[in-house]
Amino acid sequence: MAALWSRKRETAADEALIRSLYEEHGRALLAYATRLTGDRAAAEDVVQETLVRAWRHPEALVNGKGSVRGWLLTVTRNLVTDRIRAKAARPREVAESPATPPVQRDHADSVVDSVVVLEALDRLSSDHRDVLMEIYFRGRSVTEAAEALGVPPGTVKSRSHYALRALRETFGGQQVALKGVAG
Incomplete structure (x- = not known):
């Protein structure tokens, strides 16, 4: 029972950490990600993933090697870079239209x-x-x-x-x- 109670406290502390990170740095992260991606929805996804990374690696936030905001902005930039590289690595999907006929046409x-x-x-x-x-x-x-x-x-x-x-x-x-x- 004590282990379960301890786990609930950790979860509550993790939620509080993420909530406080978002309240303090969320707007700056969203502005930065929006500027990098040019797309508000994609930027919101990047900010959410940044906060998930912070939740998974809380030690990086308190290790004393730079500011928390700096770490979060670096993670955001890296996530955007990864997305750009992933898009460049696979062929672009093209919707079928009169301007772009289907790949297999009846000859x-x-x-x-x-x-x-x-x-x-x-x-x-x-x-x-x-x-x-x-x-x-x-x-x-x-x-x-x-x-x-x-x-x-x-x-x-x-x-x-x-x-x-x-x-x-x-x-x-x-x-x-x-x-x-x-x-």
């Missing part, structure tokens, strides 16, 4: 788009199709495409213009799925 739409574009290209004249193949699928410049096809650069430009116009008409003004082609 069926792109396959269908490719088939539709290839069918539309088959409807073009061979001169128009050849120009688009050189520029958009092989990634050649107008000059390089002209050399490969054996025609002047101006001819490559006009054929690509008329070929894209024909594709736009085929798709009813929709965006053409050729890489680098605006609808």
Whole structure:
């Protein structure tokens, strides 16, 4: 029974210690942690963890090696540093949104788009199709495409213009799925 009574007294003393630490240093700790984190909620968590560390290591508060506030501020800074390092060590979580599509996408739409574009290209004249193949699928410049096809650069430009116009008409003004082609 005496051990239980002694334990209750220790618990009451620990609670009183933490309460007095918070009353004396809580505002300064919260201000410091908020400045370091830039987030009030995170700062409150850091202050709470600081007080838990003080409760677990009461000897550090009375060892005479500096001020209590200095020890508490050091613990606070170390906790914030640990949080920053932990965030940097793991990849950032990104919510799925139109701006950030899911990692696993169904590629069926792109396959269908490719088939539709290839069918539309088959409807073009061979001169128009050849120009688009050189520029958009092989990634050649107008000059390089002209050399490969054996025609002047101006001819490559006009054929690509008329070929894209024909594709736009085929798709009813929709965006053409050729890489680098605006609808």
